Amino acid sequence: MTEKPKDTSDPSAAQRSMPSTAEQSAVSSTGRGVSSPFDSPTEQFPRLSKDVPRTDDELGLDPDVPPVGASGTAPDASPAYAYASIPPAANAPTDTGRLRRRNGENRRGTLDFGLFLLRLIVGGTFIYHGLQKLTGWFNGPGLDGTRDMMEKGGWDHPTVSAILVTIGEVGGGALLVLGLATPLAAGAVLAVILDAWAWKQGMIPGFQYKASVPTGVEMESILAGISAVIILTGPGRWALDRNRGWATRPFAGSFVVLLLSIAAAIFTYWYLHGGNPLTGIGPFN
Numbered sequence: 467m468t469e470k471p472k473d474t475s476d477p478s479a480a481q482r483s484m485p486s487t488a489e490q491s492a493v494s495s496t497g498r499g500v501s502s503p504f505d506s507p508t509e510q511f512p513r514l515s516k517d518v519p520r521t522d523d524e525l526g527l528d529p530d531v532p533p534v535g536a537s538g539t540a541p542d543a544s545p546a547y548a549y550a551s552i553p554p555a556a557n558a559p560t561d562t563g564r565l566r567r568r569n570g571e572n573r574r575g576t577l578d579f580g581l582f583l584l585r586l587i588v589g590g591t592f593i594y595h596g597l598q599k600l601t602g603w604f605n606g607p608g609l610d611g612t613r614d615m616m617e618k619g620g621w622d623h624p625t626v627s628a629i630l631v632t633i634g635e636v637g638g639g640a641l642l643v644l645g646l647a648t649p650l651a652a653g654a655v656l657a658v659i660l661d662a663w664a665w666k667q668g669m670i671p672g673f674q675y676k677a678s679v680p681t682g683v684e685m686e687s688i689l690a691g692i693s694a695v696i697i698l699t700g701p702g703r704w705a706l707d708r709n710r711g712w713a714t715r716p717f718a719g720s721f722v723v724l725l726l727s728i729a730a731a732i733f734t735y736w737y738l739h740g741g742n743p744l745t746g747i748g749p750f751n
Contacts, residue, residue: 574702574703574714577702578702578703578704579702579704580702581696581699581700581701581702581704581705582645582701582702582704582705584692584695584696585642585643585645585648585696585701585705586643588639588642588655588689588692588693588696589638589639589640589641589642589643589651589655590639590643591639591689592634592635592636592638592639592642592655592658592689593635593636593639593640593643594639595635596632596634596635596636596637596639597636599611599612599628599631599632599635600632600636609628609629609632612628612631612632613625613627613628616628616631619665619739620739620740620741621738621739622738622739622740623738626738627738627739630658630734630738631658631661631662634654634655634657634658635655635658637651637654638651638652638654638655638658639651639655641654642655642696642701644705644706645701645702645704645705645706645707645708645713646705646706646707647707648696648697648700648701648705648707648712648713649697649712649716649719649720649723650723652693652694652696652697652723652727653693653697653723653724653726653727653730654727655689655693656690656693656694656697656724656727656728656731657727657728657730657731657734658731659686659689659690659693660686660690660727660728660731660732660735661731661734661735661739662686663683663686663687663690663743664731664735664739664743665735665739665743666680666681666682666683666686667681667683667743667744667747668741668742668743668744668745669681671745672747673747675687694724697716697720697723697724697727698716698720698721698724699716700712700713700714700715700716700720701713702714
């Protein structure tokens, strides 16, 4: 006879292996087994056996390491690493000429237009007389007639003198009208007109401040004064030099150009003509 195997299984173990009612319902609703009590919304969370650690001992921190900001550390001690620093953004320009004009500041009114008219009149006058000497236009003597005139007037180098005066009047006058290289242009016409003033003044003793021809120096005095004014004021904004500093803000350089122009006129007159143009004027007798 064969003996029936004895059932050695523990009935309590069998009961534990059987799923509970809640697990059976979870399997029927989700189609999968329950692996954790937290997967079943009907199960209650297990109670934690220990509170959340809050102290350094509970967290296992080293008590020898001082916390941040604890006493004993230098307040100005720099950290072991350097923070990345971003340079501040550059401020936008706030003092530009365009912005001042837009905001109504630094208004010049009719100043630039007045300087343009001044340059136009003075530059046009020099161009007119220069073309008389260069081409003979406007009933002028031409280049040969200018050379003969200067030779009769006592100039030692009449050809060089005629070329210099013609270039100074035509070139300087044209640059004045355009407002281009204005300090040099005004300096050139100033030197030319000062030599013309000295030449006429030296013909007859006595101060010849009158409009008579050929010895009167009234016109030459006015043109010399206006040329000096343009050097000191600049051409204004109605000029090709409008973006240059000397156009609207002339300063020390203008005095330098003025002095150089006067010095050039004195040297040219002394070298090419000679004599003292101030003879007969007050203490210069």
